[in-house]
Amino acid sequence: MSMSDTRTTGSETSGSKTRTPDSATRSVDELTATPTAQQLSPDSADVLHRVAFMTGDELTIPIFKRLRQDGTLYREGDEVSLERDKALKIYHTMLFTRVLDERMLAAQRQGRLSFYMQCTGEEATVIGSAAALEDDDMIMAQYREQGALAWRGFSCDEFMNQMFGNELDYGKGRQMPIHYGSRDLHYMTISSPLATQIPQATGYAYGQKLAGKGRCTITIFGEGAASEGDFHAALNMASVHRVPCIFLCRNNGYAISTPSSEQFAADGIAPRAFGYHMQCIRVDGNDLIAVYEATCAARKIAVETNQPVLIEAMTYRLAAHSSSDDPSGYRSKEEEAIWRDKDPILRMRHWLEAQGWWSEKEEKAAGDQLRREVLESMKRAEKLAPPPLDSLISDVYDMPPPLLEQQLKDLKQHIRKYPHAYPKGASSMGFSAQEIEQSRKTHEQLQQGGEQS
Amino acid sequence: MSEQQAMSSANAEQAAGAAREGNTSPVSGTGSKKMNMLQAINDALDIAMDANPQVVLFGEDVGVFGGVFRATSHLQDKYGRDRCFNTPLTEQGIIGFANGLAAQGSTPVAEIQFADYIFPAFDQIVNEAAKFRYRSGDLFNVGGLTIRTPYGGGIAGGLYHSQSPEAYFAHTPGLKVVIPRNPHQAKGLLLASIRDPNPVLFMEPKRLYRASVGEVPEGDYELPLGVAEVISEGRDITLLGWGAQMEVIEKAAVMAERDGIDCEVIDLRSILPWDIETICKSVLKTGRLVVSHEAPLTGGFASEIAATVQERCFLYLEAPIRRVTGLDTPFPLVLEKEHLPDELKIYEAIKQSLSY
Numbered sequence: 164m165s166m167s168d169t170r171t172t173g174s175e176t177s178g179s180k181t182r183t184p185d186s187a188t189r190s191v192d193e194l195t196a197t198p199t200a201q202q203l204s205p206d207s208a209d210v211l212h213r214v215a216f217m218t219g220d221e222l223t224i225p226i227f228k229r230l231r232q233d234g235t236l237y238r239e240g241d242e243v244s245l246e247r248d249k250a251l252k253i254y255h256t257m258l259f260t261r262v263l264d265e266r267m268l269a270a271q272r273q274g275r276l277s278f279y280m281q282c283t284g285e286e287a288t289v290i291g292s293a294a295a296l297e298d299d300d301m302i303m304a305q306y307r308e309q310g311a312l313a314w315r316g317f318s319c320d321e322f323m324n325q326m327f328g329n330e331l332d333y334g335k336g337r338q339m340p341i342h343y344g345s346r347d348l349h350y351m352t353i354s355s356p357l358a359t360q361i362p363q364a365t366g367y368a369y370g371q372k373l374a375g376k377g378r379c380t381i382t383i384f385g386e387g388a389a390s391e392g393d394f395h396a397a398l399n400m401a402s403v404h405r406v407p408c409i410f411l412c413r414n415n416g417y418a419i420s421t422p423s424s425e426q427f428a429a430d431g432i433a434p435r436a437f438g439y440h441m442q443c444i445r446v447d448g449n450d451l452i453a454v455y456e457a458t459c460a461a462r463k464i465a466v467e468t469n470q471p472v473l474i475e476a477m478t479y480r481l482a483a484h485s486s487s488d489d490p491s492g493y494r495s496k497e498e499e500a501i502w503r504d505k506d507p508i509l510r511m512r513h514w515l516e517a518q519g520w521w522s523e524k525e526e527k528a529a530g531d532q533l534r535r536e537v538l539e540s541m542k543r544a545e546k547l548a549p550p551p552l553d554s555l556i557s558d559v560y561d562m563p564p565p566l567l568e569q570q571l572k573d574l575k576q577h578i579r580k581y582p583h584a585y586p587k588g589a590s591s592m593g594f595s596a597q598e599i600e601q602s603r604k605t606h607e608q609l610q611q612g613g614e615q616s
Numbered sequence: 617m618s619e620q621q622a623m624s625s626a627n628a629e630q631a632a633g634a635a636r637e638g639n640t641s642p643v644s645g646t647g648s649k650k651m652n653m654l655q656a657i658n659d660a661l662d663i664a665m666d667a668n669p670q671v672v673l674f675g676e677d678v679g680v681f682g683g684v685f686r687a688t689s690h691l692q693d694k695y696g697r698d699r700c701f702n703t704p705l706t707e708q709g710i711i712g713f714a715n716g717l718a719a720q721g722s723t724p725v726a727e728i729q730f731a732d733y734i735f736p737a738f739d740q741i742v743n744e745a746a747k748f749r750y751r752s753g754d755l756f757n758v759g760g761l762t763i764r765t766p767y768g769g770g771i772a773g774g775l776y777h778s779q780s781p782e783a784y785f786a787h788t789p790g791l792k793v794v795i796p797r798n799p800h801q802a803k804g805l806l807l808a809s810i811r812d813p814n815p816v817l818f819m820e821p822k823r824l825y826r827a828s829v830g831e832v833p834e835g836d837y838e839l840p841l842g843v844a845e846v847i848s849e850g851r852d853i854t855l856l857g858w859g860a861q862m863e864v865i866e867k868a869a870v871m872a873e874r875d876g877i878d879c880e881v882i883d884l885r886s887i888l889p890w891d892i893e894t895i896c897k898s899v900l901k902t903g904r905l906v907v908s909h910e911a912p913l914t915g916g917f918a919s920e921i922a923a924t925v926q927e928r929c930f931l932y933l934e935a936p937i938r939r940v941t942g943l944d945t946p947f948p949l950v951l952e953k954e955h956l957p958d959e960l961k962i963y964e965a966i967k968q969s970l971s972y
């Protein structure tokens with residue numbers, strides 16, 4: 164069986180057709196009914212008798228935009244569906260995210276925090292999409308989506324407890340800062356390995372389909388993570404198994420130092436959807452209204468037709484990759500300035516002001532209040548004790564196996580001997596600060612004595 | 617690591633010089649230079665690329681940026697984008713690509729940004745790289761392949777920037793696994809790994825990247841794979857480890873010395889294949905063995921060593937072989953200090969072994 168006989172099913176004309184939900188549904192149904200029928204007898208396919216390759220350039224993907232940077236709307240669009248209270252709540256979440264990012268990077272620079280990652284420049288993408296969902300839809304994010312969690316109502320203290328890994332951190336101080344999670348808020352705990360959450364989102368959404376409660380999953384990831392095998396597996400399975408999942412790619416231009424021009428040769432991430440027969444849309448990721456409306460529409464497709472959707476949000480990572488990164492080694496200040504002028508928060512603010520919903524005075528008051536809130540919350544979180552020593556062995560399994568119990572017992576015995584070397588574990592075991600200090604002095608004297616003898 | 621510790625590490629290096637004779641290929645340069653481990657690795661890559669135009673470097677962010685730890689700094693400038701380049705973000709792609717490139721006859725040196733992120737490439741390493749030669753009757757092999765990857769804890773990296781996955785790969789016939797302990801070792805072992813006619817996983821202790829500083833010979837030299845090194849001789853007990861753990865073991869040996877315990881310290885250097893002769897010879901002499909690694913106890917490589925040593929040295933053992941390792945948990949963050957096998961835990965194991 165020659166590949167060209169069976170697979171040359173498109174022609175230049177059919178390739179440039181815009182896909183409609185109708186045609187998508189029909190062909191998926193046909194394939195599902197008789198999986199191999201179309202391959203074995205491609206009667207319906209267009210046939211060529213001369214070699215002609217397709218490049219994919221027959222199809223260009225437009226970008227959905229609603230707001231200009233000055234806050235005015237493009238004339239061609241519909242009326243904005245976002246009403247005042249929700250718009251203001253969204254804006255407040257954007258401001259909070261920006262303030263949190265600024266303060267926490269500063270805290271990292273002061274040595275108060277080991278690590279941080281900013282969402283700066285991408286607030287419209289992550290908050291606009293989260294705001295378009297129902298609160299009990301699942302969010303499975305990468306690590307730069309703190310704005311989505313803030314939208315759901317994760318409190319400043321909850322952010323801080325995770326970052327400082329204290330006794331109130333839900334993750335029990337096990338993961339690096341910014342690896343948040345909340346079962347109550349339907350926000351899956353962040354995992355550092357890239358793209359692993361994408362196929363998991365496909366599976367989670369399949370379960371939601373079976374449960375039949377009209378819920379969906381959104382998974383958010385960068386354009387770099389979309390190079391992982393997990394991304395491709397996820398999209399293919401989502402289409403094949405027809406799951407209510409929204410794949411939201413934050414195309415922010417960089418994977419650490421690697422520009423998207425070295426990440427893929429094609430026109431971004433969106434065209435990949437067609438390889439899996441999935442609907443897609445590209446949006447201006449700095450345009451909150453565009454992101455919000457696109458995600459609302461995607462959710463409708465996902466939940467009402469059990470079909471996955473890919474959204475590619477075009478944005479820019481204005482911050483460094485992380486507090487460990489220095490972008491001056493791989494990109495120019497001029498390039499950053501171009502994108503600073505497209506600040507999504509400023510764009511939203513201009514629109515709100517044009518609506519008469521926001522003012523300079525309110526902006527200042529909100530900023531002051533948020534900065535105060537963040538600083539006070541940070542001070543509280545820093546003072547809390549670390550997680551207890553026993554948390555070292557819990558949650559490995561539902562119950563610690565006997566060997567692990569023994570290892571903890573041995574560790575405690577060791578710490579009793581050298582409490583000064585393990586101040587966190589020792590204080591968790593009940594050693595006072597004075598006892599720990601005394602142990603340090605005793606061992607220093609012993610060592611000095613050893614050196615003299 | 618303090619300046620003083622760096623110095624003592626350098627001194628240990630010099631002291632070990634005699635033990636190394638015969639191990640080292642002739643050094644083509646004359647002098648030596650103070651370097652940290654990253655500089656030594658960068659130097660080795662530079663030398664390998666200069667000596668062999670078929671050496672090609674790639675991985676995430678290794679191009680213009682020179683890698684997130686800067687191990688490949690300036691190499692794209694010097695050798696061009698065809699020989700040193702960024703890849704898309706896909707570990708299975710990177711190693712699959714590297715396998716193909718090696719099969720074609722080139723000498724790929726692929727970087728996996730953190731050992732914690734090597735697992736998407738597990739199939740390409742375990743089922744492909746390690747079995748290429750065997751399954752084809754050596755019609756094809758990927759002997760030119762070297763995979764570099766930073767590993768290990770002690771840097772507040774939590775679950776996914778701290779792991780020591782050497783034991784997973786040690787269970788893979790066909791693969792070599794090499795771990796250096798300092799800049800001098802890193803350069804010589806990396807050059808040997810790149811030139812070894814087998815696929816090599818070269819694991820770099822990232823805690824020591826900048827912290828470990830020492831004299832490194834200039835020019836081209838190799839240190840042998842599959843050969844352990846006796847760093848300091850002793851008669852009472854054998855202490856064995858690799859990579860960043862050697863520094864910790866040496867501190868424990870100093871503590872034990874104050875109690876009059878004379879430790880023989882050995883750096884295994886190659887996890888696979890490993891130098892059974894050197895280890896057993898030492899244990900036959902001392903009658904006691906403590907093995908230490910950061911990875912969890914169960915199924916850790918210390919288990920393999922303990923099993924082999926008891927087979928070969930059973931009647932000479934004065935005490936049970938002790939393993940001082942991380943706990944059988946994922947790698948924690950806030951309680952990292954409690955989790956890690958530090959010098960105090962090793963010291964306690966030494967004393968328990970002596971008083972058995």
